Amino acid sequence: MVGFSLKSSAIELQKNSDYIRKDKIDFDLVEAICTTIIPGIFEHAEKVSSQVYQHYKSNYFTEWKLFFIQLQSAFMEEYQVSFQESSQSQKTYFLSGIDADAFNKLYEGNPISEFFVTYVAIKGLCVDLYFTSEYVVNNLLVYNRVPGKYIGKTPYVENMKLYYEDPFASRSMIFAGHLYE
């Protein structure tokens, strides 16, 4: 899939959608999206699904709801099967197209639609929640709670384990207004 396009308006899709319940999110769909972005995410970050749901519910209800409806509808049009019931390769192919479109637009500095904004937000959430999960922090990274001293220069070799980065550490926070916009 080279590009992602929506053939029907969101409101129309919402009216006709049998794939999404109007009042709540479908956890299977959320999980399928998250595991396609980061395979194995639920083995280590079991809270992701409910956390995406919480964000959906508390912060972005309208936009996120439409995102799931639009994604599911577009997927059905292409594959005649729901996203969560499709094969892994179909899911990966489809989401890769959305991902490429979103980031091409971002890199070109073009305005992006709410659909892509929501996708990037969900993807960012998956990354953040995965890399702050207990398993990943303790096993794939080095979690040193009290470094003791700042050392400006140490050797870096490929595949060495990195220290866990606290996104709220003061030095990063200096630039927070910019980074988190």
Place this chain on the structure above:
Amino acid sequence: MSEFDVIVVGSGISGGWAAKELTERGLKVALIERGRNIEHGKDYITEWSNPWDMHNNGIGKSKDFDKKFGLISKMYPTINQYNEHFFCNFETDPYLTECEDPFIWARGYQLGGRSLVWGRQCIRFSDSNFDANKKDGFGIDWPIRYKDISPWYDKVEKFIGVSGSNEGLEYWPDGHYQPPFEMNSIEKHFKEVIEREYKGRIVTIGRTANLTVKKKGRSTCNSRSHCSRGCSFGAYFSSISSTLPAARKTGNLETICDAVAEKLIVDSKSGQVKSLQYIDAKSGERKEVKAKKFFLCASAFNSVKILLNSKSELNPNGLGNSSGNLGRYIMDHIEGAYTIASFSIFKEEIDQGKRPCPIIITPFANTTESKEFYRSYYYQCGADRIAWAALGAKPGIGRNYSVAGVEAGPWIFRMKAVGECLPRKENRVTLDENSFDRFGTPQLKIEFSYSNNDLKLMEDAQKEAVNMIFAAGGRVIKSSVKNGNPGSAIHEMGGARMGNDPSESVVNMWNQLHDAKNVYVTDGACMASSACQNPSLTYMALTARACKHAADTMLD
């Protein structure tokens, strides 16, 4: 009614110093704090929290964050799940703001105030800062010069512990520093190139109140960079870890928490203040406490609020307002010119630990280089190699994509500029007599906008930032002029400006109200200009200086 030698209102950066200095001079002091009590260590409730202990692993806002913090929620993620309990709740303590961009007034209502969460940069004002108003005509002349405050900077730096490096610059005066934190290779490279290519531009390490040599009862910084959660090591300076323990040790301090200072009560015969009326925040009861002298250190706007609210027959427009300037000439710093760049050198190196301070490019605008605007700005910068924290902003999905999150990315260099705001009469705080807070006192109304000059500083800073990145061989990822909301530097100051002439200013050169000499205002309210330096060190030095004056005149 209890009677003390001195009442100090507020226990933050300035109030802590007032309590320490006055009690160590043998005076009996009551410290009035509107917020709750905080115990060093015990009440740093998130200090040891793991990400997975937090709501959504600490990512994003806490539940009801926007509702709770209202206008102040714009300060996310500076205010985040790990430190939000040290910031004031907008719902319970609202204020009014009449600005195109709302003024963010982030307050810390607890013992220690915002000293628990401050940025810790300690930079002296210079003679060029104290001269600035006189020279270009904005604001009024400071009645003091560098020589008047220099010994007090010495005293404060030695006590609180500041790490940094002396550079021999008139406009960025040297001090008493513990050994500096280390720069990493990119930062050293940047320093070398900028100082070579731009004569007069100096790149140095931040002067930060984080210990690199231990002090009694406080250990050295462990480079966790979790300062705003509270530090049970006492490795950064706060009232809680440093000045208040020193004050308590004298046996001369009584601390009264949950006590909201409402007004100063003037003796109608002498015109001097005889007592403070405060509200017990738990019971709502109004109480009065007497003293010979009073130090207002409640943070700039709250100190002004107390004075505005201290109306009497003698002072119908508020105490200290005979000039009509009480509440006027408020300032903040303007922050912007955010620039992010990558460097593709030093791939075989990485840093370890989290240094709690930035590197600095000292002010060059109108110091070593002439510009077509007034005053100056400086930069805070820093470099590190980030991995997963940048992954969400990169294209790709799947296993290979997630594996990239555990590999070090390129060196990322970040810059932001901090600029001086001109003192202007139209920027002011007043009391709104139609809106009241939960204690029945009028709400504070803030009117503030940046001047064209303030904005020009950031435009220039953004342009120069990009040029310097190119000169150092970096690739600019993003750079924008965009400024933060007014107040977002959390350096609000002014409102009771210092000056020699009582018809123009509110406090004199000793921080005493012209209109009532037994009242000292020593927090940010007294500032006649903002410079671009972080102001807390100056508040502490002015407070210590005023304390000596108060003690000496009391003994007389």
